[in-house]
Amino acid sequence: MMGSPGPSEHETVGAYALGILDDAEATAFEAHLATCEWCAQQLDELAGMEPMLAALADLPGTGSPAIGESLSARPSPRLAEKLVDEVSERRAQKRRKGFYLVAAAAALIIGGPLTVMAVNGGGDSGTTATPLAATGAKAAFGTISEKVSATDASTKVKATVAMEQKDWGTWGVVELSNVKGPLKCSLIAVGKNGERETMSSWSVPKWGYGIPNAKTEDAKEPLYAQGGAAFKPNEIDHFEVMTFQGKKLVEIDA
Numbered sequence: 001m002m003g004s005p006g007p008s009e010h011e012t013v014g015a016y017a018l019g020i021l022d023d024a025e026a027t028a029f030e031a032h033l034a035t036c037e038w039c040a041q042q043l044d045e046l047a048g049m050e051p052m053l054a055a056l057a058d059l060p061g062t063g064s065p066a067i068g069e070s071l072s073a074r075p076s077p078r079l080a081e082k083l084v085d086e087v088s089e090r091r092a093q094k095r096r097k098g099f100y101l102v103a104a105a106a107a108l109i110i111g112g113p114l115t116v117m118a119v120n121g122g123g124d125s126g127t128t129a130t131p132l133a134a135t136g137a138k139a140a141f142g143t144i145s146e147k148v149s150a151t152d153a154s155t156k157v158k159a160t161v162a163m164e165q166k167d168w169g170t171w172g173v174v175e176l177s178n179v180k181g182p183l184k185c186s187l188i189a190v191g192k193n194g195e196r197e198t199m200s201s202w203s204v205p206k207w208g209y210g211i212p213n214a215k216t217e218d219a220k221e222p223l224y225a226q227g228g229a230a231f232k233p234n235e236i237d238h239f240e241v242m243t244f245q246g247k248k249l250v251e252i253d254a
Contacts, residue, residue: 013042137224141173146233151178152250158210159250161187161239169230172199176241177210177222184244189229189254192237199239200227 015021016029033039144162151158157179163172174187181204189197202225207214209223229236236254243249 013039017043137173137226140226141175141224144173148239148252148254150250150252152248155179155249157241157249159239159241159252161252161254163233163236163254165233166228169228170233170236171226171228172239173224173226174200174239174241175222175224178208178212179204179210179223179249180208181206185249186242186244187225187227188240188242189231189236190238190240191231191235193235195231197229197231198227199229200225 012021012025012029016026016033021029033043141160141162144164146164147160147162149158149160158177160175161172162175163170165171170189172187172189176185179185183204184201185204186201187199189199191197202223204223207216207219209219209221211219214220233254238254239252241249241252
């Protein structure tokens with residue numbers, strides 16, 4: 001007769017059945033599985049349960065007696081509760097790990113359509129949400145010699161795009177002023193072939209950027225955002241600053 005397993009030896013059977021172990025964990029468990037009749041039996045019993053366990057793992061209150069009791073008698077409710085808890089924790093760990101990796105990668109990317117934001121304060125206190133690389137973008141803007149500017153007659157928004165050719169395309173920094181929020185905007189490069197590429201995106205707080213008569217110094221300062229496009233500079237017809245709702249704030253001829 002098989003003895004009752006110790007929790008430390010067999011706790012990964014549910015995660016293995018769901019396929020959420022990493023390569024090292026899966027290899028270690030398979031070595032254990034080759035000599036463990038109990039785990040082999042539990043693995044057979046868990047076959048086909050992945051969709052149900054995965055769904056339960058995403059629900060609030062997972063691991064409660066009610067969830068365990070709602071599962072079938074094979075495996076036992078006690079084991080089912082443990083499996084749901086295990087799946088919940090492992091899926092949460094993977095989500096956290098994935099989030100940190102994405103955040104780190106975004107912070108390291110120079111150019112591209114993603115702008116990483118750092119929020120200082122909140123609410124209506126007048127504190128701003130500014131790009132993490134805003135200081136670097138402003139400094140880079142001053143070092144690039146090729147610049148094009150435009151002011152929209154209707155919106156009064158002014159934009160200057162500094163651009164520099166790279167092996168991979170065009171790196172650009174936009175200086176944006178006289179824009180009021182709240183808005184979410186993008187800098188778009190439009191090619192002579194009609195193709196459109198988003199170079200960068202950002203948020204504008206309600207007090208705006210580059211407002212000459214603003215009450216705060218932050219609102220008087222222009223916005224600087226950087227990004228990249230696959231176009232070579234001579235392939236770009238013009239740039240557009242667009243809101244996420246599709247309104248064009250300003251168009252700048254390249």
